[in-house]
Amino acid sequence: MEEVQSVYCNQHGQQDLKLICSHLLAGRNEPIGFYECEPEDMAWCNECEKALSKTRTDDEQDQWSQDCDYKIVCAVCWGSIKESNQIIKNPMNLTELEQKYTIQYPEVYRQLAENNMLDWGVSGSNWYHDTFPKLKANPPLLLFGYDIEIWNDQELVETSIDEMSDEEDYRNIHPDYQFIPFAQNGAGDLYAFQFDLQNNGEVPVVFIPHDDEEAEILAGNFQDFIFRQLLESVTEIDEDSMFYEEEEENLKQNLFNQLKTHEPYLTAKQIEILNTIYQRDLFEYTYKVPNGSSFETEGLVTFDEVEEIINQQLSFEHLNRRFNYTESPKP
Ligand SMILES: [Zn+2]
Ligand SMILES: [Zn+2]
Structure with a gap:
């Protein structure tokens, strides 16, 4: 099994290391979506998800990863970012x-x-x-x-x-x-x-x-x-x-x-x-x-x-x- 890397967070101390796209890290007033990949150590926003769905080749995927501009966060921070960015769709009108x-x-x-x-x-x-x-x-x-x-x-x-x-x-x-x-x-x-x-x-x-x-x-x-x-x-x-x-x-x-x-x-x-x-x-x-x-x-x-x-x-x-x-x- 791969060892989980850890990170020292100023708020939460020593925690598991996770990665999120720079848009999620920047944060907005509105939720911007939260998509994570197995085994759940990376996450990206709605715009990054749209871009991902258009990628076809490995090169395009690599470019996509670069564009996401992943940042390190601790697992606790990850949890609260997830909570505030999951888009709960408004019911259909x-x-x-x-x-x-x-x-x-x-x-x-x-x-x-x-x-x-x-x-x-x-x-x-x-x-x-x-x-x-x-x-x-x-x-x-x-x-x-x-x-x-x-x-x-x-x-x-x-x-x-x-x-x-x-x-x-x-x-x-x-x-x-x-x-x-x-x-x-x-x-x-x-x-x-x-x-x-x-x-x-x-x-x-x-x-x-x-x-x-x-x-x-x-x-x-x-x-x-x-x-x-x-x-x-x-x-x-x-x-x-x-x-x-x-x-x-x-x-x-x-x-x-x-x-x-x-x-x-x-x-x-x-x-x-x-x-x-x-x-x-x-x-x-x-x-x-x-x-x-x-x-x-x-x-x-x-x-x-x-x-x-x-x-x-x-x-x-x-x-x-x-x-x-x-x-x-x-x-
Ligand atoms: Zn993003
Ligand atoms: Zn933290």
């Missing part, structure tokens, strides 16, 4: 977004925002290690969902919409679609409200892949989308599942905790179905893919059963419809 895009968010989504359910805590490379464990007892929206990351960042929503409507954008999304994204998956595909299909205040939810022109309508409204996610997330359970625990009992506890915080946003029937499924024991099953092949998996519900439940419970005219988003929505 939905009214502002509504005015900007002349839309009206579904009532369920508004309630979730008001009840702080869109907040997954401080993001960044240490999210899984630092923030996630604190969220497990009272999971925010779809924390244990089906490969989904909920957005709670107005800038992210606006940037994403700007990109989609940009003529230069590689996806070439037809301008007659009105997609307002609210989440993404690990691959960078988007989950969005599809406002051009709005009907009687119900706004369908659509999946927009980044590397395929075919979008898919997942639900007729946000409530149904949440239900679908909670169902689909237990079709295949393995170590990569967000709610995974060594002990099945603890794994179940995560799911029931989630159901509890999500109940106000689901129908009585949806709650009943999820409750019944979550009470099952984990079982193995074989899934036959439509193309003829099959694979073994383990879960609380099979893909076939989920399909059946979705068709029964979430039925609406556009359910599961796929369409090419580069082509006009008008027939």
